[in-house]
Amino acid sequence: ANFYFRIGSYCVLCVVFSAVACVVCVLCHGGRTVRNMSIIKRFVRIFKYFYGIQFETYGEEKLHDDKPCVIISNHQSILDMMGLMEVLPRNCIQIAKRELFYMGPVGLIMYLGGVIFINRKRTSAAMSAMEEVGNTLVQENLKVWIYPEGTRNESYDLLPFKKGAFYLAVQAQVPVIPVVYSSFSSFYHPEKKIFTSGKIKVEVLDPIKTEGLTVTDIPKLLETCHSVMRETFFRLSNKPNENGTNGPTSQPMQ
Ligand SMILES: CCCCCCCC/C=C\CCCCCCCC(=O)SCCNC(=O)CCNC(=O)[C@H](O)C(C)(C)COP(=O)(O)OP(=O)(O)OC[C@H]1O[C@@H](n2cnc3c(N)ncnc32)[C@H](O)[C@@H]1OP(=O)(O)O
Numbered sequence: 183a184n185f186y187f188r189i190g191s192y193c194v195l196c197v198v199f200s201a202v203a204c205v206v207c208v209l210c211h212g213g214r215t216v217r218n219m220s221i222i223k224r225f226v227r228i229f230k231y232f233y234g235i236q237f238e239t240y241g242e243e244k245l246h247d248d249k250p251c252v253i254i255s256n257h258q259s260i261l262d263m264m265g266l267m268e269v270l271p272r273n274c275i276q277i278a279k280r281e282l283f284y285m286g287p288v289g290l291i292m293y294l295g296g297v298i299f300i301n302r303k304r305t306s307a308a309m310s311a312m313e314e315v316g317n318t319l320v321q322e323n324l325k326v327w328i329y330p331e332g333t334r335n336e337s338y339d340l341l342p343f344k345k346g347a348f349y350l351a352v353q354a355q356v357p358v359i360p361v362v363y364s365s366f367s368s369f370y371h372p373e374k375k376i377f378t379s380g381k382i383k384v385e386v387l388d389p390i391k392t393e394g395l396t397v398t399d400i401p402k403l404l405e406t407c408h409s410v411m412r413e414t415f416f417r418l419s420n421k422p423n424e425n426g427t428n429g430p431t432s433q434p435m436q
Pocket residue numbers: 195196197199200203222225226257263266276277278279282288291292295297300302305308309312313328329330331332333334343344345346347349350
């Protein structure tokens with residue numbers, strides 16, 4: 183029962199805080215702009231105190247370069263929003279599934295924050311939406327946060343990555359910055375109806391350059407990101423990886 187109360191209150195907080203944030207954003211900036219993200223960030227960062235969640239972040243300064251880039255991170259649940267806002271840099275928008283836009287004030291606040299909505303069922307439309315972002319990324323000095331797994335994933339591993347984030351980075355010739363969150367499974371487990379409090383480790387990895395890369399380099403770029411994020415995920419989550427050690431298995435970057 184406690185699980186449902188906490189999840190329910192999380193959703194209620196999202197709706198209520200969104201409605202308030204919409205008013206503040208419209209009063210401050212008048213409409214849809216990425217500058218509203220800093221207002222949204224302040225509201226969302228309060229959530230962690232309600233749920234006793236602590237963040238331990240490593241390498242956050244790597245996100246503070248005032249230059250465009252594509253940030254990719256693993257995605258486990260709707261709690262990821264707190265982790266996102268914990269380290270969200272300035273001028274950064276997110277790619278979100280279109281369904282979220284229809285969630286009342288939550289959709290409106292995301293719209294006001296500059297979030298790009300994509301229809302995952304219509305790949306061509308999703309790609310052109312992302313291509314549009316790719317075209318304006320550099321001159322608007324924007325960062326884009328994408329969850330390359332394309333969906334929430336509560337397994338104790340990373341899903342294979344979709345290619346959109348990498349097409350976007352290569353098209354705009356901007357670096358990819360991976361951000362990895364440790365597994366929530368110690369305190370959040372929907373199947374077992376567990377949602378207590380706990381600590382989430384967040385590690386920002388070194389930017390991966392895309393200068394000079396073309397579409398043909400995308401599979402390798404995707405693979406490099408996937409393996410370095412997977413290794414970090416296991417390390418942060420203290421999950422023994424294939425060869426049973428806890429330490430980082432530093433495979434040479436092929
Ligand atoms: C005070 C407030 C209180 C709280 C209220 C809340 C406020 C919060 C505010 C703000 C925080 C908001 C938080 C946001 C959180 C939301 C997170 C989500 O919703 S996660 C789901 C959506 N995200 C994605 O899905 C992205 C990842 N997906 C992609 O990038 C895909 O690539 C996508 C959708 C573009 C296409 O997906 P495909 O399923 O078709 O798969 P593929 O393998 O990537 O592509 C298929 C083929 O198309 C080619 N392709 C892909 N992209 C291309 C491109 N751009 N150009 C050309 N070809 C491309 C590929 O090469 C591939 O071709 P070959 O099969 O390899 O031959």
